[in-house]
Amino acid sequence: MLIQLNTDFSTKGLASQDVQATVAAWQSGAISQDTMHELFRRGEILPEGRTSEEELKLLQADAKRVAAQVKQTTEQMM
Numbered sequence: 828m829l830i831q832l833n834t835d836f837s838t839k840g841l842a843s844q845d846v847q848a849t850v851a852a853w854q855s856g857a858i859s860q861d862t863m864h865e866l867f868r869r870g871e872i873l874p875e876g877r878t879s880e881e882e883l884k885l886l887q888a889d890a891k892r893v894a895a896q897v898k899q900t901t902e903q904m905m
Contacts, residue, residue: 840872841866845870860883861879865879
C-alpha cells in the first residue's frame, strides 16, 4: 500500500467575507461570472480543474432538481 502525505499546508482559502464580497461584486455587475468562478478556484472554493462551463451545468442540474422537488411538494399539498 502506498501512502501519500498531503503537503499543502497553505491557508489560502477565501474567508467568508471574501466570498460574500465576491458574490456581491458579481451581483452588482462589477465582475463577470467567469471572474467570480476564477476567484473561487484560486481561493479553493471550486475544485481546481473545474471549468466555468462545468460549474454552470452543475448549477443548472441543481436548479432542475430543486424545481422538481418544489413541484412535487406543491402537488402533494393540493
